[in-house]
Amino acid sequence: MSDIPLLPQVEAFLRRPHGLFIDGVNVRSHSSQTLAVTNPATGQVIAQVADADLADIDAAVDSANRGFQLWSQAAPATRGNVLLKLADLLERNREELAQIETCQSGKIIQISRAFEVDQAAHFLRYYAGWATKLSGQTLTPSLPSFNGERYTAFTLREPVGVVVGIVPWNFSTMIAIWKLASALVTGCSIIIKPSEFTPLTLLRIAELAIEAGLPAGVLNVLTGGGHVGKGLVEHPGTHKVSFTGSVPTGIAVGRSAMGAGLTRATLELGGKNAAGFLRDVDVDKAVDGIIEAGFLHSGQICAAAERFFVHRSQIDAVLEKLKLRLSRLNIGSPLDEHTEFGPVTHHQHQLKLLGYFTQARAENNTIIHGGTLIDRPGCYVEPTVILANSINDTLLNEETFGPIATFLPYDSDEELLALMNNGPYGLSASLWTNDLGKALRMVPAIHAGTVWVNMHTLLDPAVPFGGSRSSGIGREFGSAFIEDYTELKSVMIRY
Structure with missing residues (x-):
């Protein structure tokens, strides 16, 4: 390398x-x-x-x-x-x-x-x-x-x-x-x-x-x-x-x-963009989607997902496989063509993210993976997965703009929509499902300027982009x- x-x-x-x-x-x-x-x-x-x-x-x-x-x-x-x-x-x-x-x-x-x-x-x-x-x-x-x-x-x-x-x-x-x-x-x-x-x-x-x-x-x-x-x-x-x-x-x-x-x-x-994974989604495909939605460019994308809602029957399997995938990422120099995950853009932002890790621990959130800075020159932060206790936890409400994915399980489609719409923001959101009919029925109920289905973050110049609410x-x-x-x-x- x-x-x-x-x-x-x-x-x-x-x-x-x-x-x-x-x-x-x-x-x-x-x-x-x-x-x-x-x-x-x-x-x-x-x-x-x-x-x-x-x-x-x-x-x-x-x-x-x-x-x-x-x-x-x-x-x-x-x-x-x-x-x-x-x-x-x-x-x-x-x-x-x-x-x-x-x-x-x-x-x-x-x-x-x-x-x-x-x-x-x-x-x-x-x-x-x-x-x-x-x-x-x-x-x-x-x-x-x-x-x-x-x-x-x-x-x-x-x-x-x-x-x-x-x-x-x-x-x-x-x-x-x-x-x-x-x-x-x-x-x-x-x-x-x-x-x-x-x-x-x-x-x-x-x-x-x-x-x-x-x-x-x-x-x-x-x-x-x-x-x-x-x-x-x-x-x-x-x-x-x-x-x-x-x-x-x-x-x-x-x-x-x-x-x-x-x-x-x-x-x-x-904002604080949400990704909702319906019960029918394959666990491996869900993990692929989480990495696409939350960890591209170390999560430093305005439309990236930071709040992840997974059906309670799948949350443990998803978190275990996601932890394994992130642990295998090649973290290194951004000028190395084999690097998969690089630094955040500046030191002040690195310190801000460190503060969120401290806050998560103070609120007794479960850190599944990461939660630390990487001990090397530069502004490196571990890709981090956090399991929250409730929708009121800080990491489910404040935009981190970094490689921090915070999870909460849900039990019903109605609860999922309520969780995704919680908060004052409305830039983007995504639904992940094999049931396209259900997705199309749920899309109008989601408060966001852009809603993706089975994808996240990708933009096309022909498709208008912008936020609603705050x-x-x-x-x-x-x-x-x-x-x-x-x-x-x-x-x-x-x-």
Whole structure:
């Protein structure tokens, strides 16, 4: 077992002085403050990025408004072609981007390649197809005619303006591409604020966007702490925010947006997602589903399941086989192609997860597997399985955003639905069963923006995604994103 060698261009990129990306080029920040980017697999600092200040925010907003004036007038096919060229460039630079991503996030290299690059390119191509399909309606008003005059009306879809995209650290490339593509295909410009933990890959992608033919100013990237996102949301020169992240931060972003002149906001937040396994599910298939739903990328996925409800007749067998499977996982360096489970993305998150283990023990939950940090350099956490005592236990109510699967048995389908719907959140859920008819009857009763059947976590650009209740406002993907990035204008004509 050994790490793949870093490409020379990756090593050169990491050594570069990293500024901000404004008006189509890398520029030095007005601020002298920098932030360290740490490899979570080793604990070593791999780069320094600028911590932008108010002058940088003003410069990026000015650039984005100039870019918007140009890009909003571009032919729809031109917009689509730029996205297609960017998708090609992502694939051409696949290994470079994947290695940068793995170095900054600790994501195992196979996931960086397949999701952060390949899926990002796939989403770009899907969104590119919408460029020539944005449309309004023709309408016939019912106004009375007094002197033979007639009336007609139609609607237009117009881009909202400068979008602020605030991107989390768990999928810093793919989620940024979702926001970038939504904005660009509708004629908006965008300023992306990546997480301070994972800002590097996006700085490289911004360079590729210019190579793809995107005009200067249409895409800007500002690195820095939370004050940068707040400054962008509240700036009078921005018109929409698209935020992906935690529920508390999302609520704060939504309030700031509303207070800044009713700035539009799309909030894709987390939750406490549930997976329910009906009595007829084979135990081995249930274990496969649990690993898919809860342990991909160390559980650091907003839609991942954290609450698992298994019929009482199967709970012991499921937990025993799951413990065995997790004990055999190859835990190691994310740059080793044989690694199946890597670190969490940063030290603060590692300590947060340790706190949940302490809380579980304090509440006398049964730790079936894991429940510890791994004694090695970096931010490693044991994949953990916990059996709770009741639905009120902390680990069944607070989002951990990590490799912690908490279980509770149930006795009836009615009880299962009540358990799955417990709590204020509603991002995603899944049902696992061989009885498709029963599943389809249960789906309408589940409070979640997305419900999977016999699968979990996987997303497709044609299928809208977003949360209900406290898990968010608005939708990504499909055609649903169009309303959030365009303004509807009505035109009436008398003739």
